[in-house]
Amino acid sequence: MKIIFLGAPGAGKGTQAEKVSRKLGIPTISTGVIIREAVKCGTEMGLKAKEFIDKGALVEDDVVIGIIKERLQKSDCKDGFILDGFPRTVPQAEALDKMGVTLDRVISIEVPDEVISERMTGRRVCATCGASYHVSDNPSLDGVNCDKCKTELTVRADDAPDVVLSRLAVYHETTEPLKEYYLKRGILKTVDGNGSVEQTSKRTLEAIGV
Numbered sequence: 047m048k049i050i051f052l053g054a055p056g057a058g059k060g061t062q063a064e065k066v067s068r069k070l071g072i073p074t075i076s077t078g079v080i081i082r083e084a085v086k087c088g089t090e091m092g093l094k095a096k097e098f099i100d101k102g103a104l105v106e107d108d109v110v111i112g113i114i115k116e117r118l119q120k121s122d123c124k125d126g127f128i129l130d131g132f133p134r135t136v137p138q139a140e141a142l143d144k145m146g147v148t149l150d151r152v153i154s155i156e157v158p159d160e161v162i163s164e165r166m167t168g169r170r171v172c173a174t175c176g177a178s179y180h181v182s183d184n185p186s187l188d189g190v191n192c193d194k195c196k197t198e199l200t201v202r203a204d205d206a207p208d209v210v211l212s213r214l215a216v217y218h219e220t221t222e223p224l225k226e227y228y229l230k231r232g233i234l235k236t237v238d239g240n241g242s243v244e245q246t247s248k249r250t251l252e253a254i255g256v
């Protein structure tokens with residue numbers, strides 16, 4: 047199956063994508079994860095991307111399209127994949143079409159902006175393994191370190207309150223029109239993401255039909 051997860055930053059796309067990924071045995075490809083990895087490694091692309099990420103803006107279309115094109119050629123994508131955080135603009139969606147990708151489902155996880163702000167500012171992440179927690183909804187066992195690799199958890203720079211507001215504005219203006227794009231094709235399903243992770247998972251799996 048080839049699935050896209052749409053939704054505002056912090057809507058829970060990554061969490062749900064991981065669950066579906068395990069259930070269906072297909073990889074999740076997150077442009078956010080790939081870009082942050084490049085930032086961490088200090089590659090040329092990473093250094094350029096950091097300027098955009100830190101202010102809550104989108105990285106240029108050409109760069110993310112290149113990342114996806116390369117990633118989808120890997121052999122683990124042959125039986126399907128989940129895209130988390132791509133496409134985020136109409137030109138990115140058009141580029142995916144040009145790559146010849148036939149999508150089965152586009153899942154839009156819907157969460158009110160106020161809930162998103164609360165979620166993102168409480169998010170804590172592990173810079174070593176990428177695990178994500180929340181100070182009240184999903185804390186790590188000791189509330190300080192990552193459960194998996196014991197690294198001290200940190201706040202992502204782009205989860206700062208003013209950056210979160212910019213990211214939400216960018217989402218509504220640039221990414222949300224993609225719902226219309228995929229609705230016209232009859233493959234869009236919206237999922238209420240304003241609940242527990244388990245409730246959203248149940249709704250997501252129903253929407254995918256698995």
Ligand code: AMP
Pocket residue numbers: 055056077078079081098099102103104105106107110130131132133134135138204213
């Ligand atoms: P995420 O972890 O998906 O919220 O992504 C973090 C940041 O990476 C975003 O705020 C953007 O700056 C950048 N990014 C991730 N995916 C894309 C994309 N498809 N298009 C442009 N920028 C992206």
